[in-house]
Amino acid sequence: MSQFVQRLTEAQSALYGSIHTMMAGASEVADVLQDTNRVLWQKMAQYDTTRPFLPWALRVAHFEVLAHRKRQSRDRLVFDDSLLGEIADEYERQSAGAGGLQALELCLQKLPQAQRALVESRYMHGKAVHDIAMREGKAANAISALLYRIRQLLAECIVRTRAEEGRA
């Protein structure tokens, strides 16, 4: 059981990211992650320890997103089943391999000071883009575009870092 707990624990960021992506950041992401954890926990006995854990867990998350949509009285998810499938596949492809979060930490440290400060404002202090823009005396669009670019840089950096680690 302890191995299962460890794998499930390590998968939390990927599961959260996958549900966040499939639900386009809807407010119920937390609930669906909780449901996913509960189902995974219940299915512990069915897990084949010789197979990779993350793809299996991501498939359960995908089903929980679909189940969540069925429970809604109104269709509040913007993506249909077919598109959700495509997004889930793409997410799994990008998540292949381990060590993403550790690589993210390294990459954040490589960011220039101004960009790191912006990431801190947005994510560590939870400030709205609009508020950051007001404080910096810039347009909200400009801040959004900069954050977009930073996320792209971080993603590229993570891929590079993991490739380097793979070679080492």
Add this chain to the structure above:
Amino acid sequence: MSEFHTLVTAVLDGTATPEQQRQLADHLRADAVLRAEYVTQMRLDAWLRFTNGAAVKEKPVAVPNRPRFRMNRIMAAAAAFLMMGVTALWWSNRGVEVEIVQSSGDAAQEWSAGEQVRLGHLKMTKGHVQMRLTSGVLLDVAAPVEMQFVNAMHVRVSFGQVTADVGERGKGFIVDTAQTQVVDLGTKFGVDVAQSGHTDIVVFQGEVELFDHKTKRTQNTPMTKLVEGEAVRVDARQQMSRIVNVTSAASTAEWSTRGSDDTSVIASVHDNLRDPGAKNYYRIISGGLREDARAFVGMRHEWNGLTADGIPAELLDADLVQTVAKDRILTALEITVTVSRPSVLYVLFDSRDATPAWLKETFTDTGARIGLENAPLLESGHAVGIGPGAGNMAPFAVWKRELPRPGSITLGPPRDHPDQRLLWMYGIAAKPL
């Protein structure tokens, strides 16, 4: 920014309109490259939220010069959550700092007294937790409950029971529910939001204003104002109805508008008041008759031993009904008490007043006496006396009647004639036979 970038940004910022969401879906369906870019953006956004404590209980930490991400603590917390089968998940992406004052049940496994945590979204299926916000507001949260912390002066309750003691600094504290917005005017009040679609609001001290759930306080005209001792239910159509009974235990802060539990002899109390403006409730406190027990809803007057000998033994720990002090002037009042088992019903009546005929005819004077402490006004700055015989005491006779079977009994008005002198409303108590 390109249209696609604008759409993804709107989703990430939480500002996307349904039309923008549809446009984004169209792009994603049509183009695998854009799909990969969308996933990259969302995945990084999620990881940045996650690594910054978005998904776990966090002790507030000083903001470091450089971002230090707390993977180990996150993993430890997630493991703890999984191992213990925790029933609460909380999210603190833009959470509010709170201090845990006390916790019980399953919540005690998660939080200990004195702990500082950040809460954004709280969902708890078992247990009870008392917490203090930075505004000084003290919240008692009883599971099952789901709520959001907007800021230190504003919470949103999706369902469940939350009791707020707002103190001086917390005036203006707001509780939103699907049916109404409660704005505090310096008080202690509770809301209980049922998943079936209504909100119960009970005021224990002070006063609150209720606003329409859509227009909220911006309209400036409250639907109604509730003062202490009053409670209403607001349904999905904004219709208000009186809540007649609020039950609680003597030793805890817990309360209910859903009837008494099995431990209480008194199942319910109703009256014949038909005034549509009446909003007062009777409070039934299981085992509540003891020294310094509040005698009336919304007043500081207390039951005490008339002398240092204390409250008569046969009354101690009886179920107590806090009645409504202002009802003493009514000559047509009828109060119907329903008991759940064979019991002795007591009526505590000011022995200096003329005893009404119904009481003399259907009850027996036990000869025992209990004191009603006439509490000094709050504004006077004088404290209420503590213990038996302390304070400005009025003698009340203890009348009793045995009820050999469960059922209802109707008590009459506190006085027979309008011109009759009457000092205080009577009290009601019961014990198992």
